[in-house]
Amino acid sequence: MMLVAVLGACLGSLVAAAAATAGTNPAQLDTPSMLPTLRRQKRDWIWNQMHIDEERNTSLPHYVGKIKSSVNRKNAKYLLRGESVGKVFRVNEDTGDVYAFERLDREKTSEYHLIALIVDKDTNSDLESPSSFTIKVHDVNDNWPVFTHRLFNASVPEMSAVGTSVIRVTAVDADDPTVADHTSVVYQVLKGEKYFSIDNSGLILTTTNNLDREMQARYEIVVEAQDTRGLRGDSGTATVLVTLQDVNDNFPIFTQTMYTFVVPEDIRVGSPLGSLFVEDPDEPQNRMTKYNIVQGEYRDTFIIETDPTHNEGIIKPMKPLDYERIRQYSFTIEAMDPTINLGYLRGTSSRNTARVIINITDVDEPPIFQQHFYHFQLWENQKKPLIGVVIATDPDEIRRRIGYSIRRTSDKGQFFRITKQGNIYNEKELDREIYPWYNLTVEAKELDSSGTPTGKESIVQVHIEVLDVNDNAPEFAQPYEPKVCENAAQGQLVLRISATDKDITPQNVKFKFALSTEDSNFTLTDNHDNTANITVKYGQFDRERAKVHFLPVLISDNGKPSLTGTSTLAVAVCKCNEHGEFTFCEDMAAQAGVSIQTLVAIFLCILAITVITLLIFLRRRLRKQVRALGKSVPEIHEQLVTYDEEGGGEMDTTSYDVSVLNSVRRGGGAKPPRLSPDARPPLYARVQKPPRHALGAHGGPGEMAVMIEVKKDEADHDGGGPPYDTLHVYGYEGSESVAESLSSLGTDSSDSDIDYDFLNDWGPRFKMLAELYGSDLQEELVY
Helix, strand or coil: CHHHHHHHHHHHHHHHHHHHHCCCCHHHCCCCCCCCCCCCCCCCEEECCCEEECCCCCCCCEEEEEEEECCCCCCEEEEEECCCECCCEEECCCCCEEEECCCCCCCCCCEEEEEEEEEECCCCCECCCCEEEEEEEECCCCCCCEECCCEEEEEEECCCCCCCEEEECCEECCCCCCCCCCCCEEEEEEECCCCEEECCCCEEEECCCCCCCCCCCEEEEEEEEEECCCCCCHHHEEEEEEEEECCCCCCCEECCCEEEEEEECCCCCCCCCEEECEECCCCHHHCCCEEEEEECCCCCCEEEEECCCCCCEEEEECCCCCCCCCCEEEEEEEEECCCCCHHHCCCCCCCEEEEEEEEEECCCCCCEECCCEEEEEEECCCCCCCCEECCEECCCCCCCEEEEEEECCCHHHHHEEECCCCEEEECCCCCCCCCCEEEEEEEEEEECCCCCEEEEEEEEEEEEEEECCCCCCCEECCCCCCEEECCCCCCCEEEEEEEECCCCCCCCCCCEEEECCCCCCEEEEECCCCEEEEEECCCCCCCCCCCEEEEEEEEECCCCCCCEEEEEEEEEEEEECCCCCEEECCCHHHHHCCCHHHHHHHHHHHHHHHHHHHHHHHHHHHHHHHHHHCCCHHHHHHCEEECCCCCCHHHCCCCCCCHHHHHHHHCCCCCCCCCCCCCCCCCCCCCCCCCHHHCCCCCCHHHHHHHHHHHHHHHHHCCCCCCCCCEEECCCCCCCCCCCCCCHHHECCCCCCCCHHHHHHCCHHHHHHHHHHCCCCCCCCCC
16 A cells, blocks of 8 residues: 555656646646546647757668647647758657658758647647747767868068967867867968978967078968867868068179279269169168278269169269379279168178279360359449459360450440450449449350360359449438428427438448528438438418428538538428318429429420410401401301301202302392391392493303402392301301401401411421411402
């Protein structure tokens, strides 16, 4: 009985544990004997934890686990759902056993998520709610390490010390890193182990300090990565290409022990005359060769510069070469690299020397002046027998004669001359105030035995300084325009003046000021600081007597000899208000002098007056001519008709009524009817035919003249209305005009005392007036 009790207790514990695992109360299990009659209990799934190892070598299918529910029916059926169901996993519908039908690889899929169902075999209806579960794949060490790259590139300076880091390479194991030793990797060098090594972290290090780029510039290393189980494969290796970086560890070496050059003596300073070549196995950026002259006395004659592109030495002269003085230069040169690391030289020397010989050839050179330029001084206002001498010589052995001349680059050169010996003279006295300096260009030409220039010439600059002499009197420093009030008080300051001098003013210059006369209302006070004050002497100026006062001021300098100049101040007397402010002043420009504009205005005024006078004379002459005819000027104007158009020439008859002249042939001696004052008279008066006896015997040309005289007489004695005829007037101004009439009809030259023959001397423009008013003028009117 006790054994039965123990078994019962154990069974109860297992059921309770299973119920707790499934999240269910033991009292709720689907057991018919324990269910209440009116209560339905929940049913849950029951299965073991599922997992499976990857890469199993046993035959398929592989058992994974079992799913089971508390449902205990004969018609229950187990099903699975998921992407891998049917292809990878299957379940026994009756027992719930799950099988894998493929070998699993954790590196591809480490977990599978499935859904378990229990349905009725007949109706396929769910007997329990679906539940998801996971099948985990356990890792086995079935992968070897693989490098991230099959080829690595690295670089390291040559001559690096032992243990210098080159590059770090990495290999990756695809196994589960959470499982001990499954991803542990060890490295080793399979190729190149003589120069490089690798540690457990994949860092490649140098093992020697003799890596010389000039001997071998590139190294190929093969490294291997393996795990702790020793699995090996071709994919566990990688290649590392190591390139050595160049360092300046080689000194330059001359390609030859002696260099010989031949150059002409007229080579320009700074021009290359030859090149020195060296060999340096380093790369161009590490070639820093310097050339020096180590033996010889010509270090100041030549310089050796380094060509940065080709690393060659270029020899250049630092001063002119002279065949007649030195014909050969010989010296020793040295090539060295100041930036080289002497620790890389392995005990060898960093210096290298060679011999240089330079032979000079003779050329025909131009003359050479003894000085680079010449500076002469000359006092102004005098002619010196000799200003200075320039000398040039032929540097060649022939020693030809030299001829000199002044190059006329400007007008200043005409003031000087130069002789065949190079003596310079001035042709005229010089004024420093005009030109203080004269810059001349002197040419020196080689001459052959006949005195003909050979074509070789040189030039030199000659500077002639004109020294100052005290030959200019001082004057006002600026143009002053002083003003003073007419009611100025005694002692009032009018102006402070200062002086200047066209000569060179020394630092200790002293100007003295004084008035040339004391007879004025002004006083001058010398301030003894090169200024002076002009003040009112008595006060109260009379503008009616003088609106401008001219005040001569004497200014003296302290030169040797001392000079005195007179400058005049024009002081304007102005009207001022009660505050002493100027309200009206005279125009000082009129007092200062007459400008060109003023002269032009005066000339124009004189010309205008002359023309007006001439017109008045012409008018008077016209009036006298009219009086000679016995008619007054108003009468003449009453017989004129204003003509405002130019007409059409001889064929124009609208302006001039020819019927007046033709009326004599039609007869008609009746006088024109008298017009009332309000009626407009006809354009022409009726023409009366003269008596027959007044005409000629045959009515010839004389008839017309007689008819005109008759008509004139009728017009003169007709008082019934203004006689209108066909005469024309031009330029009549009317009785109200100031100039009156400008017609020549009112001018009579018979009574004038003026002789107009001078018009013949005034040129072609006055030809017409000369013909009208000359001595041969006919004193008669022509109609």
